[in-house]
Amino acid sequence: MRILVLCHEYPPLGGGGGRVAQDLSRGFVQQGHQVKLITPWFKDLPGTENDQGVEIIRIKSSRSQLFRADLKAMLGFVWASFWKGLQTARQWKPDVIHIHFAVPGGAAGYAISLLIGIPYVLTAHLGDVPGGVPEKTGKWFRWIFPFTPVIWKKAHQVVAVSEFTRSLALKKYPVPIRVIPNGVDLDALDPGIIKANTPPVVVFAGRFVPQKNPLQIIRSLAEVNDLRWKAVLIGDGAMRPEIESEIDAHGLASRFTLPGWLKPEEVIEWFRKSDILFMPSLSEGLPVVGVQALAMGLAMVLSDAGGNPELVVPGRNGYLIPQGKNTDYASGLRSLLSKPQALQDARLFSRQHAKNFDLNAVVKSYLDVLQQAGAGREK
DSSP states (O other): OEEEEEOSOBTTBSSHHHHHHHHHHHHHHHTTOEEEEEEEOOTTSOSEEEETTEEEEEEOOOOOOSSOOOHHHHHHHHHHHHHHHHHHHHHHOOSEEEEEOIIIIIHHHHHHHHHHOOOEEEEEOSTTSTTSSHHHHHHHHHHHGGGSHHHHHTOSEEEESSHHHHHHHHTTOOSOEEEOOOOBOTTTSOOOSOOOOSSOEEEEESOSSGGGOHHHHHHHHHHTTTSOOEEEEEOOOTTHHHHHHHHHHTTOGGGEEEEESOOHHHHHHHHHTOSEEEEOOSOOSSOHHHHHHHHTTOEEEEEOOTTGGGTOOTTTSEEEEOTTOTHHHHHHHHHHHTOHHHHHHHHHHHHHHGGGGBHHHHHHHHHHHHHHHHHHHHO
């Protein structure tokens, strides 16, 4: 089967959605399928590249930041990916199109499908769902929403990465939606012997933006300053100066490390040296870093936003904190940081829980959907 993939982010560009596109596309190739993926170009990245069998095609882009795409870059991707996708589809003749994010890639994929009759499967990651990340996309949806229902309606199948994403999407788009979670390669992400560090290491990985609520990480850790711990905040973004100021205001500079925006494999190495993933996010689909942290055997202290509840079995591998109950984050951290055996048990349970997100099973589920779409075209 030939699969044409459209995604406006792909490592090292963008966040979790791009990593999902990468993992799935590599998985499709490993199962004997051909994949071409269209994504934006950025600075020194090559125009074309072979990524473990996936043919990457990078198109012109006005994107100015690795970790963020503004409205201009999104609209530019719609136009450029449509023309490049149309050209590629006519020459290569794919069996199916796989679109990550209804906005912006969905518009291009829908138009290509309409013109030449290739079915498409749409994966919704939350940021492309009205209300999913209101602080990030709320203004966009005020005027682009009327153009989006047809993208969902005409998809052969819509896939959501979590039950939360599905339920939110159904409020605006009454179409059949199947849930297939983001997955991880459990063989590649092998933590080895899981043993709690002394002192324990608390880690966060993501964009430094309001959606991720990074200042709460510092404030909560300041409340357990009487305990021994170290913290690593991986990522970058507009809030970095605020984060650095907050750390200094609490006198915690010696406890925090801010390594910046890292390659995916470098993030995993930090997870290997860490004990607790702390993510007080205001909104999430099913965070890739959360699934990766499970696989690496990290305990969890997460908000109950979006798909986060699917990662935590409260009392077994960590704590799920209701949004708005900010003082409870410190309580959850204290329970793990002050009790070495509880932390060790939580870490071991996380590794077991990660088996529910095995990438091999996720790839198989997607291939079933994509093959059904392709078969429908043949009829």
